[in-house]
Amino acid sequence: MESGEWRIPVSEIFYSIQGEGKYAGNPSLFIRVGGCNLTCPGFGKRGCDSYYAVDKKYKSEWKNLSIEEIKKEIKKYLKFKPDLVITGGEPGLYFDRLYPLIEWFRGNITIETNATISPDFEKYPLYKKVAFAMSVKLSNSKEEYKKRVKKEIIKNIAKNAKRSFFKFVIDRYLKEEIDDITEGVDIPIYCMPLGSTKEELEKNAPFVFDFCLKNGYRYSDRLHIRLFGKKRGV
Numbered sequence: 001m002e003s004g005e006w007r008i009p010v011s012e013i014f015y016s017i018q019g020e021g022k023y024a025g026n027p028s029l030f031i032r033v034g035g036c037n038l039t040c041p042g043f044g045k046r047g048c049d050s051y052y053a054v055d056k057k058y059k060s061e062w063k064n065l066s067i068e069e070i071k072k073e074i075k076k077y078l079k080f081k082p083d084l085v086i087t088g089g090e091p092g093l094y095f096d097r098l099y100p101l102i103e104w105f106r107g108n109i110t111i112e113t114n115a116t117i118s119p120d121f122e123k124y125p126l127y128k129k130v131a132f133a134m135s136v137k138l139s140n141s142k143e144e145y146k147k148r149v150k151k152e153i154i155k156n157i158a159k160n161a162k163r164s165f166f167k168f169v170i171d172r173y174l175k176e177e178i179d180d181i182t183e184g185v186d187i188p189i190y191c192m193p194l195g196s197t198k199e200e201l202e203k204n205a206p207f208v209f210d211f212c213l214k215n216g217y218r219y220s221d222r223l224h225i226r227l228f229g230k231k232r233g234v
């Protein structure tokens with residue numbers, strides 16, 4: 001198949017304010033791809049908080065869009081000069097197919113990833129300009145360690161894409177796990193409270209605040225959960 005014919009399963013495209021991490025507060029256009037290589041059963045009753053972009057039960061809601069169709073959607077919002085945020089699910093499943101978008105978009109791009117799949121930086125050098133928000137899963141995701149932590153991939157992304165950062169979801173003292181994952185990787189570390197509702201978030205926030213202060217990590221809130229709870233497309 002020619003690359004022009006490639007299609008990407010898209011769960012949703014929406015314009016919002018980035019609510020987490022290094023670029024929190026920036027007007028952003030989100031492209032949420034469908035499908036993930038993990039399941040994170042530890043995150044709430046349904047597992048992952050983006051279950052509708054991961055669970056195959058919701059596959060019929062995903063649209064298989066070509067790059068041209070995705071560009072058409074993005075163009076509607078260019079007047080706002082938004083960041084482009086590619087999230088999921090796991091965008092890494094589609095690094096090859098997403099590349100024309102990376103080449104085309106003139107602005108700040110973040111890819112939110114579980115960092116278990118690396119782009120080929122030699123074949124696709126413009127991935128170096130992307131900020132990878134590496135949300136490496138901790139034991140609270142209840143994924144197996146060898147599935148969720150791929151140290152060579154983390155190092156490769158951090159070495160090539162220098163604007164990248166870590167983003168961890170915390171609900172208890174997980175310092176040793178963070179040390180293990182970030183060892184030898186010198187990029188910013190953000191921690192944010194676990195929770196898929198405002199109440200859960202607020203319950204965990206004071207602990208995470210203190211945890212960041214004592215360990216020199218950056219605190220990130222989760223604005224969209226605080227304002228909208230479980231609502232999608234916001």
Ligand code: SF4
Nearest residue numbers: 036038039040048089
């Ligand atoms: S890695 Fe992220 S998208 Fe995938 S199942 Fe876990 S929380 Fe959900």
